[in-house]
Amino acid sequence: MTTRILSADVVLPGPAGEAIGDGAVLVRDGVIADLGPRAEVAARAEPGTPHREFPGATILPGLIDTHVHLSLDPGAAQATAVAEADDGELLLAMAGHARRLLDVGVTTVRDLGGRGNLAGRLRDAVAAGHLPGPRVLTAGAPITVTGGHFWFLGGEADGIPEIRAAVRRNLRAGVDVIKLLVNGSRLTPGGPRGWHRQLTDEEIAAAVEEARRFGRPVAAHVLGADAIEASLTAGVRTLEHCSFGTPAGPVIEPEARDALIATIAASGAFVCPTWSITMSETAARVGEERMRPWLEVARQQYENGVKLIAGTDAGTPGVPFELYVDGLEWFVRAGIPTEAALESATVIAADALGLAERTGRLAPGLDADLIVVAGDPREDLAVLRDVQVVLARGRVHTPAGSGLGARAGSVRAGVVGEFAVGEGVGAGVAERSPV
Ligand SMILES: [Zn+2]
Incomplete structure (x- = not known):
């Protein structure tokens, strides 16, 4: 003991x-x-x-990162690079990613889409104590249409029977959550854009019904307003990105926006805006004023009782695993109180993942x-x-690089991870006995 x-x-x-x-x-x-x-x-x-x-x-x-992709390499030019590695290479890289997350205080992650269910292997290895890492929940291969967003992860399915079969295959592989790619994304070269619908209302409903039969929740990648509505109607538990997107940005009519926010709040679904270091980079490029519409939508959701959760989309190109705080700081920049942002990173995130009785508090x-x-x-x-x-x-x-003093801001490749375990540990920390 x-x-x-x-x-x-x-x-x-x-x-x-x-x-x-x-x-x-x-x-x-x-x-x-x-x-x-x-x-x-x-x-x-x-x-x-x-x-x-x-x-x-x-x-x-x-901390809880409710949206990561452990099998993706954030340094790759394209997310498609994941298709070229063999399972062994990928698993070793994923173990490194898990370690980096733990270094920055992330103790639970939800992997919302990877190749096969390699994240499930990692989940089990961490749980068994073979590797340091956060608790992992995994979605396996995200369900998409042929040639659709993330098709190269292996989750292509077209039409209701194939969608049901894809959900069942993932469940058989031991996933914790089903991920649906309801809209497209710029991350998949040549794929549908973020505001384009991939799955129909009926396909979403069939996937949710199938997941429910096995007691598993559904996370939906949704950027367009109609995709958000359809997902809520079907009973999706978490809305990923949820940016009210159109080809011109989050500019649906204010009345429609207010109504949709009220619908989300009433549904009890959780919203993960997937903010990360890329927000800071975009702001530096285009000016923070241009970010206002996105920030407004989030603040308005918070004020209207929508349950916001923190998640970074780490693993996608340009989003390293060790910069969790950079995304969370945007909650505060959007006008959300600091303590509420902390809840989005802990209590509410755990609730969203069905882990309220295990972690988050x-x-x-x-x-x-x-x-x-x-x-x-x-x-x-x-x-x-x-x-x-x-x-x-x-x-x-004990995190690599701990004891170096608070860093004013994150750097892309730098302090975290440069130091061997134990180096610099304990500076400024009184130790009565080893923990
Ligand atoms: Zn993602």
């Missing part, structure tokens, strides 16, 4: 507004056994329980998925870049 206490200036259990000053978390056998004020937790613990203090730091739930009985960061992220999300220790289902992971 492994038991340890971690304490810090602040413990954030997860829900906005909740905070424990001078708090502590007691972890036993991978599960949170106790939390509260430091003195109380220490008094309730067995005498001699190892206790590590983190002055000036905050303990909060591990710090509470007795939940898995010990937590991070220690230098500073208070309620004041500035940037401190999330200085992750000192990660616990993933209770397993301790």
Whole structure:
């Protein structure tokens, strides 16, 4: 039995507004056994329980990236490069990606489309303790039309019978969620554009019905307003991108926009805007003013009770696995309160993934998925870049490059990952006993 206490200036259990000053978390056998004020937790613990203090730091739930593609190489010119690697190469690369996610404090990811169900192999290897990484949920090959978006991942299906068969094949392969590519995407060379429909209303409904039969939720890649509506009607659980797109941008009539936002809020579906470092790059190129329509749509959704969740689309060209915080900071730039952004990264994200009873919060009985960061992220999300220790289902992971001090902003290739494990660890961290 492994038991340890971690304490810090602040413990954030997860829900906005909740905070424990001078708090502590007691972890036993991978599960949170106790939390509260430091003195109380220490008094309730067995005498001699190892206790590590983190002055000036905050303990909060591990971050959740609800939208990644572990098998894609973010450095590749085209996502199609994934089709050329063999399974062994891909799995090794995916293990590296999982490690990078864990380094930046991401303890749960949902892989929304990869080649075959290699992500399922990785999921099982991490769960068994063979590899460091976040908990993985996987969609396997995303379902698309012949020649449609991500066709090269192996999930082509046309018409209702083939769609049903594709869903069943994925379920047989052991996926956790079904991913539907309802619209096209610029990521697939020569494929339909983002505002073009790929799947009909009936095909979406058939896929959702088939997934439901096996108790699995559906995530839908939707950019156009009509695709969003059709997915909600069918009972999709999470709307990916959800950018209200048209050929000219997110410019549907304000009245139609308001009505659609109300429909999303009433449906209970979750929305992942898939914001990442690319938002910052686009803003630098075209000016933040041009980003306003997208930011407005998100802020309006937040204000109208739509459950927004954080996800980066990491793995797609130009979106590295280690820049989670860059996407989250755009929630705040859109006018969403910082604590609400943190909920989108933890509590609400876990709920969206059906993991509310396992992770996303710090509470007795939940898995010990937590991070220690230098500073208070309620004041500035940037401190999330200085992750000192990660616990993933209770397993301790010291991030590569930790202890280097908070970084003002992310760099594409640089600080994270350059340092061997253990280097620079502990600077500024008081250690009473090893965690
Ligand atoms: Zn994606």
